[in-house]
Amino acid sequence: MDSAAHTQAEPHAQALEIAVGVLVDRQGRLLIAQRRAGTPGAGRWEFPGGKQEPGESMFDCLARELDEEIGVRGLRAEPVIRFSHAHGDRPVRLHVWRIDEWSGQAQGREGQRLEWVEREALADYQLLPATGAILHALFLPDRYVITPSMAAAGEQAWWPALEATLADGAPLLRLRDHALDDAAYQALAARVLACAHAHGARLLIDRDSDMCEALGADGVHWPVARLLAKGKRPLAAHRLLAVSAHSYSDLKAATRLGADFAVLSPVAPTPTHPGASPLGWDGWNEARAEHALPVYALGGLGGEDIATARAHNAQGVAAIRAFWRG
Numbered sequence: 001m002d003s004a005a006h007t008q009a010e011p012h013a014q015a016l017e018i019a020v021g022v023l024v025d026r027q028g029r030l031l032i033a034q035r036r037a038g039t040p041g042a043g044r045w046e047f048p049g050g051k052q053e054p055g056e057s058m059f060d061c062l063a064r065e066l067d068e069e070i071g072v073r074g075l076r077a078e079p080v081i082r083f084s085h086a087h088g089d090r091p092v093r094l095h096v097w098r099i100d101e102w103s104g105q106a107q108g109r110e111g112q113r114l115e116w117v118e119r120e121a122l123a124d125y126q127l128l129p130a131t132g133a134i135l136h137a138l139f140l141p142d143r144y145v146i147t148p149s150m151a152a153a154g155e156q157a158w159w160p161a162l163e164a165t166l167a168d169g170a171p172l173l174r175l176r177d178h179a180l181d182d183a184a185y186q187a188l189a190a191r192v193l194a195c196a197h198a199h200g201a202r203l204l205i206d207r208d209s210d211m212c213e214a215l216g217a218d219g220v221h222w223p224v225a226r227l228l229a230k231g232k233r234p235l236a237a238h239r240l241l242a243v244s245a246h247s248y249s250d251l252k253a254a255t256r257l258g259a260d261f262a263v264l265s266p267v268a269p270t271p272t273h274p275g276a277s278p279l280g281w282d283g284w285n286e287a288r289a290e291h292a293l294p295v296y297a298l299g300g301l302g303g304e305d306i307a308t309a310r311a312h313n314a315q316g317v318a319a320i321r322a323f324w325r326g
């Protein structure tokens with residue numbers, strides 16, 4: 001079993017527990033702080049936060065650290081993601097919150113520099129490793145829509161359903177149609193992309209990165225085996241690389257090879273994959289573990305499962321039928 005292997009190989013018990021707070025102001029800018037000389041990662045930029053003290057809950061730790069480091073209190077905070085990664089000689093487990101309301105004016109109380117930065121401008125800063133996972137978790141939606149094949153739905157019905165799905169507020173889509181050859185898929189994807197962008201939605205395609213570039217699509221979605229065969233991230237950093245995973249080791253490979261997010265399935269039985277045995281939430285938890293990337297739960301789930309999914313450290317729910325307005 002993957003999960004047993006992981007417990008033996010990576011003893012998370014030794015990880016330092018860290019609360020991290022991302023303050024977001026009314027203009028959508030994020031607060032970053034520069035690590036001081038003499039601390040690990042000096043000079044790099046981070047989101048404020050720090051180590052849990054004995055007897056303290058993670059939220060109390062967040063509140064204390066933000067008060068100590070930047071002088072803000074009265075946090076209204078939403079959990080965003082929890083993940084572990086090796087930082088220096090010790091693994092750290094980051095518990096990340098998004099904070100939209102607080103009292104007091106943020107100031108560097110330990111002599112550190114602070115800056116309010118627009119998301120797009122963060123690329124100009126030397127951030128701590130794994131900040132990418134935090135940013136994706138902050139800005140990816142809680143639903144990921146996978147399109148049904150056009151042949152199954154019928155072309156007449158498919159296009160109005162796409163429009164209705166987009167109008168319903170589907171910010172992220174994957175165009176899944178394995179029956180089409182590359183030329184037909186590319187022609188379809190060009191049209192779908194225009195619709196998606198007209199609604200401010202992003203579209204990932206199932207094909208190679210050259211097609212993604214040629215179309216100007218927002219990224220690609222691959223099975224993990226395809227990424228393993230490629231051996232490295234196939235895309236520029238500004239495009240999204242999504243990966244389909246079914247186990248702890250799939251997610252580990254996806255993380256190592258630079259995926260931006262993953263979809264882990266199946267949670268529950270689903271008619272589209274009748275042979276697959278469901279993970280259930282316990283199995284999902286074990287496989288999701290604390291990989292440093294956002295992971296959607298997929299398989300027999302819908303909008304009503306988003307809260308449960310988020311409580312299991314999921315980014316949200318991915319679905320075909322539940323989100324398609326066909």
Ligand SMILES: Nc1nc2c([nH]c(=O)n2[C@@H]2O[C@H](COP(=O)(O)OP(=O)(O)OP(=O)(O)O)[C@@H](O)[C@H]2O)c(=O)[nH]1
Nearest residue numbers: 018020039040041046047048049050051087092128130
């Ligand atoms: N605050 C923060 N720490 C992070 C992030 N990412 C990340 O790997 N870390 C790591 O998590 C640990 C945070 O501990 P810290 O040095 O801030 O601890 P602290 O505030 O309690 O400081 P202290 O040890 O001076 O009391 C560091 O090893 C840091 O490199 C992040 O985005 N924000």
Ligand SMILES: [Mg+2]
Nearest residue numbers: 048049050051
């Ligand atoms: Mg700190």
